[in-house]
Amino acid sequence: MMAEQPVYERPVGLTTAYTHYCPGCTHGIAHRLTAEVLEELGILGRTIGVASVGCSVFAYNYIACDFVGAAHGRAPAVATGLKRVLPDRIIFTYQGDGDLASIGLGEVLHAAARGEQITVIFINNAIYGMTGGQMAPTSPAGMVTTSSPLGRDPQQMGYPVRVCELIAQMDGAAYVARRSLHNPAEIRRAKKALRAAFECQIAGRGFALVELLSTCPTNWGMTPVDALQWVEERMIPVFPLGEFKNVS
Amino acid sequence: MARELLKGNEAIAEAAIRAGLDAYFGYPITPQTELLEYLARRMPALGRAFVQAESEVSAINMVYGAACAGKRAMTSSSGPGISLMQEGLSYIAGAELPAVVVDVMRGGPGLGNIAACQSDYFQVTRSAGHGDFRPLTLAPATIQEAIDLTGLAFDMAERYRMLVILLIDGNLGQMMEPAELPPFRQMSSTMPEWAVSGAEGRPHRIITSLYLQPEALEQHNLKLQKKLAVIAEREQRFAGLYLEDADLIVVAFGSAARVAQNAVEAARARGMAVGLFRPITLSPFPVRALERLTPRARAFLVVEMNAGQMVEDVRLAVAGRAPVRFYGRLGGVEMLPDEVVQAIEQAMRDTRVTRNGARMLEEEAQR
Numbered sequence: 298m299m300a301e302q303p304v305y306e307r308p309v310g311l312t313t314a315y316t317h318y319c320p321g322c323t324h325g326i327a328h329r330l331t332a333e334v335l336e337e338l339g340i341l342g343r344t345i346g347v348a349s350v351g352c353s354v355f356a357y358n359y360i361a362c363d364f365v366g367a368a369h370g371r372a373p374a375v376a377t378g379l380k381r382v383l384p385d386r387i388i389f390t391y392q393g394d395g396d397l398a399s400i401g402l403g404e405v406l407h408a409a410a411r412g413e414q415i416t417v418i419f420i421n422n423a424i425y426g427m428t429g430g431q432m433a434p435t436s437p438a439g440m441v442t443t444s445s446p447l448g449r450d451p452q453q454m455g456y457p458v459r460v461c462e463l464i465a466q467m468d469g470a471a472y473v474a475r476r477s478l479h480n481p482a483e484i485r486r487a488k489k490a491l492r493a494a495f496e497c498q499i500a501g502r503g504f505a506l507v508e509l510l511s512t513c514p515t516n517w518g519m520t521p522v523d524a525l526q527w528v529e530e531r532m533i534p535v536f537p538l539g540e541f542k543n544v545s
Numbered sequence: 546m547a548r549e550l551l552k553g554n555e556a557i558a559e560a561a562i563r564a565g566l567d568a569y570f571g572y573p574i575t576p577q578t579e580l581l582e583y584l585a586r587r588m589p590a591l592g593r594a595f596v597q598a599e600s601e602v603s604a605i606n607m608v609y610g611a612a613c614a615g616k617r618a619m620t621s622s623s624g625p626g627i628s629l630m631q632e633g634l635s636y637i638a639g640a641e642l643p644a645v646v647v648d649v650m651r652g653g654p655g656l657g658n659i660a661a662c663q664s665d666y667f668q669v670t671r672s673a674g675h676g677d678f679r680p681l682t683l684a685p686a687t688i689q690e691a692i693d694l695t696g697l698a699f700d701m702a703e704r705y706r707m708l709v710i711l712l713i714d715g716n717l718g719q720m721m722e723p724a725e726l727p728p729f730r731q732m733s734s735t736m737p738e739w740a741v742s743g744a745e746g747r748p749h750r751i752i753t754s755l756y757l758q759p760e761a762l763e764q765h766n767l768k769l770q771k772k773l774a775v776i777a778e779r780e781q782r783f784a785g786l787y788l789e790d791a792d793l794i795v796v797a798f799g800s801a802a803r804v805a806q807n808a809v810e811a812a813r814a815r816g817m818a819v820g821l822f823r824p825i826t827l828s829p830f831p832v833r834a835l836e837r838l839t840p841r842a843r844a845f846l847v848v849e850m851n852a853g854q855m856v857e858d859v860r861l862a863v864a865g866r867a868p869v870r871f872y873g874r875l876g877g878v879e880m881l882p883d884e885v886v887q888a889i890e891q892a893m894r895d896t897r898v899t900r901n902g903a904r905m906l907e908e909e910a911q912r
Binding site for chain 2: 341342343344345347348354357358361362363364365366367368371374375376377378379380381382383386387403404407411
């Protein structure tokens with residue numbers, strides 16, 4: 298008899314807690330990829346995460362490293378404070394689109410401009426999830442939300458913010474990539490990007506940001522499968538995938 | 546160490562360095578900017594962290610981050626910047642982090658002006674942010690005391706895992722006077738057991754101010770209040786002058802107390818039984834000492850460079866047992882000792898309870 302060979306285990310970087318995320322939400326995938334990368338790079342024990350305000354506020358209950366909770370949008374400033382006093386530790390933030398691209402745009406842009414040696418994981422699901430589905434700075438034109446009930450009208454409500462394109466032109470940014478979590482092939486590329494972003498910090502090359510296009514079936518009012526389709530059809534045309542910067 | 550001529554803002558900055566400041570994060574604003582500039586030179590030279598943040602919002606959140614690592618962290622600002630920091634101050638209080646904030650007050654509201662003022666007493670002592678808490682607030686009146694209280698601020702912040710605010714005004718920040726700096730402290734290199742540092746070899750730690758269950762948040766708040774009660778019991782500080790036989794007690798803090806002291810000395814020279822009570826901790830307010838003085842003192846006169854803020858704390862402590870009068874100048878106007886002497890005379894006449902003072906004034910009127 299051959300011993301059982303488990304091929305799919307819980308990464309040591311994930312706790313055993315059940316997540317509070319809705320069915321079909323891709324936060325769970327992003328958490329798992331982060332945990333796997335921290336484990337594979339052997340840095341889990343010297344990593345400190347900075348959780349933000351939004352659906353991922355409880356990321357600290359699921360990713361098994363030291364964590365601090367930051368005020369809405371301020372995670373890059375909190376991460377700066379941590380990194381400046383603990384330069385040999387690995388510091389990352391995990392932020393949603395309302396947190397990073399709206400209320401915290403100043404903090405993330407200036408952290409990038411300073412070339413802070415931190416890694417930012419940016420979950421873009423085009424909507425405010427935790428508060429129940431309001432328009433986000435990344436909502437595509439026409440998107441119906443509870444605060445754009447007739448659809449986002451750019452004449453009145455402006456245009457979606459493309460974060461990677463903004464960050465990539467900062468001299469302090471060393472690695473900037475946008476990936477998606479809507480199919481297995483893209484999930485594998487997302488993991489590679491996360492790995493590259495943490496390697497960038499380990500090597501001390503500068504600021505790193507990975508944007509992950511994500512789903513919110515509950516607030517989008519779709520089935521999980523339709524939500525994955527929506528990422529491909531409605532989000533990727535607005536937020537093209539790719540590596541925007543990779544300074545070696 | 547010898548006494549040397551020191552500027553208030555720079556003296557506080559150097560005192561913080563000698564008290565073991567690990568990290569400073571700030572943003573320019575008059576009249577505190579010399580603090581930032583001084584630390585911009587000194588901190589990198591000592592291999593310690595310094596960042597000029599993009600805003601006061603970021604500066605206080607950088608302090609939050611460094612404090613999470615158990616490091617001695619500080620920022621400094623003035624009213625408009627402190628307003629922006631209130632979010633972060635509340636999170637620091639909620640997460641029970643040690644941090645020191647220097648507030649060099651200027652005139653308000655709004656952009657106001659850059660003159661010395663005490664208009665932010667309420668802002669700092671009442672809560673300094675949303676939620677149910679009070680920071681510890683220290684109010685020096687001389688540059689020497691500012692140096693001494695800076696060291697104390699870090700010790701208290703660490704001992705109680707508390708936000709400590711050092712509250713001065715533009716006068717103290719900008720003026721120079723002789724003072725002596727303390728020697729450099731030997732800092733312990735061990736991390737506190739609550740700090741985050743990476744979870745190698747131990748369970749992972751979480752620092753947060755989020756308690757979704759009301760019962761859990763109530764327990765957390767009760768713990769914070771218990772800590773404040775212990776601090777109120779142990780840490781009330783004040784200074785006094787001629788309190789033993791004073792019929793009228795002038796109450797003032799910070800640089801207003803220096804003007805008030807001149808006025809009290811002048812009134813004493815004329816034979817009036819006047820004393821000076823100067824709170825050093827504004828929060829906790831030194832209520833015990835005021836309560837003890839109340840049966841003896843027949844009236845109080847509160848002198849502030851604002852429209853009357855600390856006077857409310859004096860009235861709470863005096864609790865109606867003696868009249869409490871107020872004299873203030875607003876908008877950054879400097880008050881002169883003569884004005885305060887006149888306010889003392891007026892308070893004596895109005896309250897008609899200061900025997901020798903009232904008699905003396907009558908005699909003066911008759912001549």
